[in-house]
Amino acid sequence: xxxxxxxxxxxxxQEGENLTVYCxxxxxxxxxxxxxxxxxxxxxxLVTVVTGGEVKKLKRLTFQFGDARKDSSLHITAAQPGDTxxxxxxxxxxxxxxxxxxxxxxxx
Amino acid sequence: xAGVTQxxxxxxxxxxxxxxxxxxxxxxxxxxxxxxxxxxLGLQFLLWYDEGEERNRGNFPPRFSGRQFPNYSSELNVxxxxxxxxxxxxxxxxxxxxxxxxxxxxxxxxxxV
Numbered sequence: 240x241x242x243x244x245x246x247x248x249x250x251x252x253q254e255g256e257n258l259t260v261y262c263x264x265x266x267x268x269x270x271x272x273x274x275x276x277x278x279x280x281x282x283x284x285l286v287t288v289v290t291g292g293e294v295k296k297l298k299r300l301t302f303q304f305g306d307a308r309k310d311s312s313l314h315i316t317a318a319q320p321g322d323t324x325x326x327x328x329x330x331x332x333x334x335x336x337x338x339x340x341x342x343x344x345x346x347x
Numbered sequence: 348x349a350g351v352t353q354x355x356x357x358x359x360x361x362x363x364x365x366x367x368x369x370x371x372x373x374x375x376x377x378x379x380x381x382x383x384x385x386x387x388l389g390l391q392f393l394l395w396y397d398e399g400e401e402r403n404r405g406n407f408p409p410r411f412s413g414r415q416f417p418n419y420s421s422e423l424n425v426x427x428x429x430x431x432x433x434x435x436x437x438x439x440x441x442x443x444x445x446x447x448x449x450x451x452x453x454x455x456x457x458x459x460v
Binding site: 281338339 | 351378380382388389390391392395402403405437439441449450451452453454
């Protein structure tokens with residue numbers, strides 16, 4: 240069974256700070272996706288990484304896929320209150336395995 | 348373009364009853380996935396339908412079942428409801444065999460009392 244471990248589980252920071260959340264597995268994944276979920280809503284896809292070592296940027300968000308395709312990180316620069324939410328990583332191709340998420344709270 | 352729509356938004360059932368949840372995928376998407384998001388457990392894969400066929404099933408008992416209709420919409424049925432079935436049930440759709448890039452609906456919150 241493929242498992243994805245996310246850390247930290249919870250992160251509370253002030254506006255303007257930088258942060259990194261991690262997604263780790265002992266298994267190799269064909270791709271990893273990052274989602275953000277807000278209360279009462281479904282997850283919204285942020286990015287998909289496919290190639291080992293790949294780095295993708297989405298405005299202030301930087302996503303990296305590990306060389307061995309077993310881990311990924313999400314770095315947010317100058318966090319804003321609008322970044323608040325549950326960040327989920329998911330691996331796989333058709334049916335996804337999800338980590339339990341990192342709950343991020345950005346205070347003004 | 349309409350997104351993935353799920354109904355009802357909320358559902359309250361008594362233990363032992365049956366629940367039916369519905370999902371309409373994005374137009375043109377043929378694959379529908381169902382996930383359960385229970386408190387403390389994260390999102391867990393339930394079922395995958397494509398072209399009317401069940402393609403894969405997660406580690407859930409047989410009382411979780413579903414189907415996909417010719418218009419690609421889908422239904423999830425949960426029989427003999429148990430208290431631990433209380434969760435947010437999420438539906439996602441994608442183009443056939445393009446697993447990444449799933450688009451999720453807002454979910455159905457099922458409460459079993």
